[in-house]
């Protein structure tokens with residue numbers, strides 16, 4: 001699904017839905033990198049239309065508005081927007 | 094051209110875009126985010142989207158890839174003024190309130206104000222069945238403004254600027270958006 005893996009410490013399954021042009025998404029990626037968290041991201045604006053449909057269907061399950069960034073941890077916790085404190089709590093950072 | 098040359102050129106274009114945004118914001122009574130590197134990153138994203146789509150689609154929203162699907166989210170978007178008013182910043186936080194610009198208030202994540210129908214439209218790649226446009230409403234208040242004059246009034250959907258003339262202006266004199274961002278007010 002066009003996801004890019006970023007290496008780091010295993011804090012569970014961390015996935016983020018992002019846009020390559022969005023600065024809040026960029027801050028979210030930087031925050032995870034600084035904390036050395038392994039994660040994968042999908043830049044929605046870089047997908048072809050088939051991949052985008054699949055990714056949007058997946059994102060919609062978590063976040064009705066399909067807004068970016070959306071952080072999904074262990075297929076159970078969803079954080080919409082760059083909310084540092086909530087991400088810390090979800091990842092026990 | 095060398096790689097460094099391309100980079101330098103890009104930097105100059107980002108700088109020029111940022112300066113233009115800042116100047117236009119000041120002229121219209123708006124403020125850019127005082128965090129300059131942050132605002133410049135967004136200026137660069139706007140350039141990327143201009144190149145990619147042919148118009149400055151909002152950097153923090155998923156573009157439909159077509160102007161008619163994105164009309165309300167071409168920067169400055171239809172939601173900027175309301176979000177700056179309520180949250181102190183637009184959705185991307187490129188534009189902020191006076192309070193934020195002066196450092197009296199912090200920027201917090203802004204919830205998405207764009208209506209679901211338009212977000213759906215982007216996902217589907219087709220426009221929603223059009224809601225009745227204000228132009229199709231009965232021109233009831235018209236008479237109150239001087240009787241029988243048939244001159245239409247146009248409203249800028251971004252900043253609310255009103256003008257009475259046969260057609261909307263090519264560019265909004267207040268917030269500088271293009272003609273297609275106007276709706277007929279009555």
Ligand code: SF4
Pocket residue numbers: 135150151152153166167168169170171172173183184185186187188
């Ligand atoms: S005004 Fe702000 S939220 Fe609206 S398109 Fe421009 S950068 Fe995005």
